[in-house]
Amino acid sequence: MISFSLTDEQKELQKLARDFAQNEIAPVAPQLDRTGEYTYAILKKAHQLGLLNLTIGDAYGGGGLGWLESCLVGEEFAAACAGVTTAANANELALTPIELAASEEQKKKFIPPIARDGGLAAFCVTEPGAGSDVASMRTRAVKRGDEYILNGAKHFITNGDVAQLLTVFASTDPEKKHRGISLFVVPADTPGITRHHMGEKMGHRASDTAEIVFEDAHVPAANLLGKEGDGFKAAMETFDRTRVGIGAAGVGVARAALEAAIKFVKERQQFAQTIANFQGVQFMLADMAMKIETARLAVWYAAWLTDEKLPYSYASAIAKAYGSDVAMQVTTDAVQLLGGYGYMADYKVEKYMRDAKLLQIYEGTNQIQRVVIAKAILRD
Ligand SMILES: Cc1cc2nc3c(=O)[nH]c(=O)nc-3n(C[C@H](O)[C@H](O)[C@H](O)COP(=O)(O)OP(=O)(O)OC[C@H]3O[C@@H](n4cnc5c(N)ncnc54)[C@H](O)[C@@H]3O)c2cc1C
Structure with a gap:
């Protein structure tokens, strides 16, 4: 049913x-x-x-x-x-x-x-030289006695500068490539860690984006999660679960943009009538609504598969890529429908458009989602 x-x-x-x-x-x-x-x-x-x-x-x-x-x-x-x-x-x-x-x-x-206590945590995979190609990360964790010594740098880390706890992916055996990546829980105040705010962003400006540098940071061996080499799998399984949330964010941003556009076109008068009377405008609104409704279905379906513990990787890649592509398209159309007003900050839709862009980039770019989707359909 x-x-x-x-x-x-x-x-x-x-x-x-x-x-x-x-x-x-x-x-x-x-x-x-x-x-x-x-x-x-x-x-x-x-x-x-x-x-x-x-x-x-x-x-x-x-x-x-x-x-x-x-x-x-x-x-x-x-x-x-x-x-x-x-x-x-x-x-x-x-x-x-x-x-x-x-x-x-x-x-x-x-x-x-x-x-439970309302703390903040940050997920640290990306490095200056290792973005989509996670396996090429260079942050090293070397075991010495009952500790690991971490050296390297992560960047673009959300909450990186404000979090008290970091989940850090580092290579314990570079020769093994992705099979050599391990996962550590690292308190952010560990000596040897420095954190820097990365500067101005196009959108999502209420979030913190930081660089985190590890210089001989000593981490107890008890903070290794699973076995050495388990990190890559944990990172990929995490993305498979969380990226549906990016699709949901895309639906939210697109919905807000459509609502703003609807309000505007009903009020704005040109050629002695509201611009909502023009079929060229109506068709744009209808297309925006169709995209939002279908993106929400894709998101709910992927989330449901995940909750039911059914295979969800393919569906969550679709939900992420489609939801964020829809956000980009709908917010761009909303700016267009507001004309010159759409370009002005007071009308909010330009913020939605700037915010939509990041959704296509982080937690695996939308090209990488297409790699996942294509692999699945070619394999099957
Ligand atoms: C604001 C912000 C917050 C972030 N938060 C976090 C976080 O909390 N934790 C974290 O670890 N990371 C975070 N990231 C990093 C984000 O996940 C990466 O930016 C993203 O994965 C892309 O990596 P990259 O920027 O190095 O781009 P690259 O991997 O260098 O990609 C550049 C371009 O090449 C394309 N490309 C690369 N490989 C392929 C391929 N095989 N096929 C087709 N196209 C390809 C990409 O799609 C992209 O268009 C954040 C990024 C930003 C901007």
């Missing part, structure tokens, strides 16, 4: 997220975008309301919910501000590999200070 209706609990969660996003995030989003200030206060309130860390196990202080619930909340947050959404989602991105690879003892030690 197929059902597209949400349960009462899911509807309540969606309403809680929508009210919070519209009342607490949307009013400050333009200011956060202008100043680039971090969103501590919003994240704190979201945590108190149970709107963060939704997919993390309740035994460790997380929401104990599924990816569908996470996507419902993510769409609402992103409709208010994609930058806040990126900051909020970074915890799930950082904690998911711990859930996947850690022992029970490690989970109980590392996850609750973040998920």
